[in-house]
Amino acid sequence: MTNFATADFFTDTSLIENPFPYFEYLRSQGPIARLPHRNVLAVTGYAEALEILNDPQTFSSANAATGPIPDLPFEPEGDDITEQLNAHRDEMIATGLVVAKDGKEHANHRSLMMNLFTPTRLKSNEEYMWTLADTLLDSFVDRGHCDLIAEYATPFATLVIADLLGIPENDRITFCEKLGPPPGAVGGEVDYMDAQVLGMSFLFEYFGQYLAERREQSKGDILSQFAQAKFPDGSTPSVDDLVWISAFLFGAGQDTTARLLGACLRVFCENPELQKQVRNDRSLIPAFIDEVVRYEGPVKCASRLAVKTTTVAGVEIKAGTTISLLYGACNRDPREFEAPTEIRLNRPNARKHLGFGRGVHTCAGMPLAKAEVTASLNRILDRMTDIKLSEEHHGKPGNQRFTYEPIYTLRALKNLFIEFTSVR
Amino acid sequence: MPQITVTTRSGEKHVLEAAVNQTLMEVIRDSSIDGMDAICGGCCSCATCHIYVDPDFVDQLPPVSEDEEILLDGSNHRKPEVSRLSCQIRVSDSLNGLVLQIAPED
Numbered sequence: 250m251t252n253f254a255t256a257d258f259f260t261d262t263s264l265i266e267n268p269f270p271y272f273e274y275l276r277s278q279g280p281i282a283r284l285p286h287r288n289v290l291a292v293t294g295y296a297e298a299l300e301i302l303n304d305p306q307t308f309s310s311a312n313a314a315t316g317p318i319p320d321l322p323f324e325p326e327g328d329d330i331t332e333q334l335n336a337h338r339d340e341m342i343a344t345g346l347v348v349a350k351d352g353k354e355h356a357n358h359r360s361l362m363m364n365l366f367t368p369t370r371l372k373s374n375e376e377y378m379w380t381l382a383d384t385l386l387d388s389f390v391d392r393g394h395c396d397l398i399a400e401y402a403t404p405f406a407t408l409v410i411a412d413l414l415g416i417p418e419n420d421r422i423t424f425c426e427k428l429g430p431p432p433g434a435v436g437g438e439v440d441y442m443d444a445q446v447l448g449m450s451f452l453f454e455y456f457g458q459y460l461a462e463r464r465e466q467s468k469g470d471i472l473s474q475f476a477q478a479k480f481p482d483g484s485t486p487s488v489d490d491l492v493w494i495s496a497f498l499f500g501a502g503q504d505t506t507a508r509l510l511g512a513c514l515r516v517f518c519e520n521p522e523l524q525k526q527v528r529n530d531r532s533l534i535p536a537f538i539d540e541v542v543r544y545e546g547p548v549k550c551a552s553r554l555a556v557k558t559t560t561v562a563g564v565e566i567k568a569g570t571t572i573s574l575l576y577g578a579c580n581r582d583p584r585e586f587e588a589p590t591e592i593r594l595n596r597p598n599a600r601k602h603l604g605f606g607r608g609v610h611t612c613a614g615m616p617l618a619k620a621e622v623t624a625s626l627n628r629i630l631d632r633m634t635d636i637k638l639s640e641e642h643h644g645k646p647g648n649q650r651f652t653y654e655p656i657y658t659l660r661a662l663k664n665l666f667i668e669f670t671s672v673r
Numbered sequence: 674m675p676q677i678t679v680t681t682r683s684g685e686k687h688v689l690e691a692a693v694n695q696t697l698m699e700v701i702r703d704s705s706i707d708g709m710d711a712i713c714g715g716c717c718s719c720a721t722c723h724i725y726v727d728p729d730f731v732d733q734l735p736p737v738s739e740d741e742e743i744l745l746d747g748s749n750h751r752k753p754e755v756s757r758l759s760c761q762i763r764v765s766d767s768l769n770g771l772v773l774q775i776a777p778e779d
C-alpha cells in the first residue's frame with residue numbers, strides 16, 4: 250500500500266491506475282492541501298479551484314502543462330514574483346504554447362481560437378467524421394474484438410484535427426510518428442520533457458510552410474483562417490505565433506479526445522444497463538459525455554504558479570508556490586456534485602465540471618472533442634452490440650485491471666480491449 | 674475606458690470598466706461580480722454567457738452570426754432583439770454607457 254502522507258504524486262507510479270483513493274485522502278486534509286514535496290498545494294475543492302481559475306493575475310499559467318517539474322529556473326523572492334517570472338519565462342519549458350501564456354499575449358493568441366469549432370463548422374464536418382468512423386470500424390468489426398485506443402480512437406482523433414487544420418494527407422502519418430506522448434511523465438521527467446519540446450520543433454518547419462502557402466492563397470481550412478487572421482487590436486500575428494498555435498491545436502486535441510472515448514467505453518462495459526439506456530436513446534449522449542468527463546476526465550491535473558502571496562479558502566499561498574488543480578478530484582467534490590461517484594445522466598449541474606478547465610484558459614477544443622466522441626459513440630453503438638471488456642486482457646469482472654499511461658497530467662488509458670457482436 | 678452597467682441574476686447593479694477589444698463576457702468574467710459560467714470560454718458553443726442588452730444599444734452591436742443564432746435559439750430564455758451572447762461582442766468606445774442584464778440560467 251502506498252503511504253499517502255508521504256507519496257509524491259508526480260513520481261509515484263502506484264497512483265496511476267487508480268488515483269481516486271489518493272485524491273480522497275487529500276480531500277480529507279482540506280480542499281487545498283500541502284503536498285510533502287516540491288512546494289505544491291493540491292486543490293481538490295471545486296469552489297476553490299474556480300476561485301483560482303478566475304484570478305489569472307495572481308495565478309499564472311506559465312507552468313499549466315508541466316506542473317512542478319522541472320523546478321523553476323529562478324528562486325522566488327518576496328510576495329510578488331511577477332517580474333521575476335517575466336524575466337525567466339523563456340527559460341521555462343513550452344511557454345510559447347497558448348496554454349502557458351498570460352495576460353495580453355494570451356488574450357491575443359486565444360482570440361484566434363475563439364470561433365474555430367462552432368456549431369456550423371462542426372455540422373459541416375459531421376459527414377467527414379461519420380465516414381471516417383466507418384472506415385476505421387470496417388477494418389476490425391467483423392473480428393468481434395479490438396483495442397479501441399490503438400485501432401480506433403487514436404487514428405480517429407488525429408485524422409479529424411489534421412483534416413480540419415488542413416494538413417496534407419502525406420504528412421499526417423509522419424506527424425503521428427514523430428509527436429510522441431504529452432508532458433508530465435511520471436519518472437525521469439526532465440530528459441523526457443526536453444525531448445518533448447524538441448519533438449515539437451519539427452512541426453515548426455512544416456507548419457511554417459503551410460502558413461506561408463496560405464498567406465498566398467486560402468484553402469478554406471483552419472490554417473488558412475489563421476494565415477489571414479488579425480489580433481483584436483488589428484495587428485497581424487507573426488508566423489511564429491501562428492505556428493505555435495497551430496502546432497498546439499494539432500497536438501492538444503488528439504490524446505485527450507482519444508482517451509475520453511476510451512473512458513466512455515470503459516464506463517459502458519462496466520455499466521451494461523447504462524450502455525443499453527444510451528444505445529436506445531442517443532439523445533442522452535451529450536449528457537453521458539459530460540458525466541464521463543466529470544467522473545473520469547482525461548485531464549487529471551493542470552497547474553498554476555502563484556505569482557503573488559494571497560489567501561484562498563483560509564489557506565495562505567506564498568508567491569512561488571505551484572498550485573496543482575486536480576480536476577479529477579474537484580469533479581468529485583461532494584459539496585458540488587451529489588453522489589459524485591455515480592454516473593447520473595440528469596444532473597442539473599452536469600455541464601459545470603472542470604474537466605475542460607474554466608476561465609481564461611478554458612479548453613478551446615471542447616466543442617470539437619464532444620462532437621468527435623458523439624459521432625464515434627453513435628457509430629460504435631450502431632455497429633457493435635453487447636460490448637464487453639476482454640477478460641483475457643483486463644481480467645474477470647470484479648477483479649479487472651487497466652493500464653494507464655504513467656503521466657501525472659492526464660488520465661489516459663493505454664489500451665482498452667473490448668469484445669462485441671458485430672452488426673451487419 | 675468605456676463603462677458598462679451590468680445587472681446580475683440576483684438583481685444587483687454594477688458599473689464595470691471595460692477595456693476596448695475585450696469581449697463583454699471577458700469584462701464580466703474578469704470582474705469579481707457574480708456573473709455567469711461561460712462554460713465554453715468564449716468559443717460560441719455553450720450559450721451560458723447569454724445577456725439582454727438595453728434596446729437603445731442594439732443598433733450599435735455587430736449582427737448576430739449564424740452560430741450565435743443557433744445557440745440563442747436553443748435557450749429557453751431568449752427575448753427578441755435584446756438577447757445576445759456576451760462572448761460575441763467586443764467592447765468599443767461606442768459602447769460606452771451600455772446597460773445589460775445577465776439572462777437566467779437555462
Ligand code: HEM
Nearest residue numbers: 313347348502505506509548551605606610612613614618
Ligand atoms: C476530451 C478532450 C479534451 C479535454 C479533456 C481537454 C481539456 C483541456 C483542459 C482541462 C484545458 C485547460 C488547461 C488548464 O486549465 O490550464 C485545455 C486547454 C486547451 N485545450 Fe483542450 N481538451 C480536450 C480536447 C481538445 C481539443 C480537441 C483541442 C483542439 C483541437 C483542444 C485545445 C485546447 C487548447 C488550445 C487549450 C488552451 C486554451 C488556452 O490556454 O487558452 N483541447 N483543454
Ligand code: FES
Nearest residue numbers: 713715720722760
Ligand atoms: S461563453 Fe460559451 S457561448 Fe459565450
